[in-house]
Amino acid sequence: MAASGSETLPIRSDSEVVTVRQRVRTWAAQQGFSLVDQTKIITAASELARNVLVHGGGGTARIEALNNGSRVGLKLTFEDQGPGIPDISLAMRDGYTTRGGLGLGLSGAKRLSNEFDIVSKVGEGTCVSITRWK
Amino acid sequence: MERIPILKLDDFLLVTIQVDMHDQLAMSLQDDLTERVVRTHARGVLVDISALDVVDSFIGRMLGNIAAMSRVLDAETVVVGMRPAVAITLVELGLSLPGIRTALNVDKGMLLLRQARAREARGLNHGRLGQ
DSSP: OOOOEEEEEEEOSHHHHHHHHHHHHHHHHHTTOOHHHHHHHHHHHHHHHHHHHHTTSSEEEEEEEEEOSSOEEEEEEEEEOSSOOSOHHHHTSTTOOSSSSOSOHHHHHHHTOSEEEEEEETTTEEEEEEEEEO | OOOOOEEEETTEEEEEOOSOOOHHHHHHHHHHHHHHHHHHTOSEEEEEOTTOSOOOHHHHHHHHHHHHHHHHTTOEEEEEOOOHHHHHHHHHHTOOOTTOEEESSHHHHHHHHHHHHHHHHHHHHTTOOOO
């Protein structure tokens, strides 16, 4: 049964990225997401949680169950107080990487979500939120 | 430290990933496998990911690295058992795993490796060097 509520998790280590994946899986299942939709949002969460750790130097993940009567979904917000992203459109480009990764984290997470929002200030941090509707 | 076990069977190395890997564990698997290929002179590596319900870009990169390093060390890699939901998600993520051979299950993956090995043996019998 679709629930409401939220949970905030710390992201300070590799193993906490794994915890974020596992909690997103639990919430997505509770929301009644199909297996494919669960896999998509967990994968997006994994990319964004890793970004928080690697680029932001750690931060938080907030998981929110959405249930507005007609629609059920899951909203995830990833926040860090890292260096921020000087050029968001460049960072969103497939294959763009500053750390030798594949450069698919942000762009891939966007493709795996229904809604995507990013706010970043140089020197202050980055906040990315995604929503996937059931 | 936590490690993913690597089994040796004939000329091949077998790995079944059964845990939700954190990034450091994925990196050490990559290193361990490369080292084992050299030490055992393995000619093929089979990586079973049927227990993984998520393959993100980091794991995808690790699989690509394992395949590339094995190739340089004259071993074939085949990745088997990808779940349908994982395949759909990987493509949407933008990751098509170029350079990685895949098979539906362990049986088919082993067949691929053995066939590659047999082709190579025939080639050598005809006085040619393996490709």
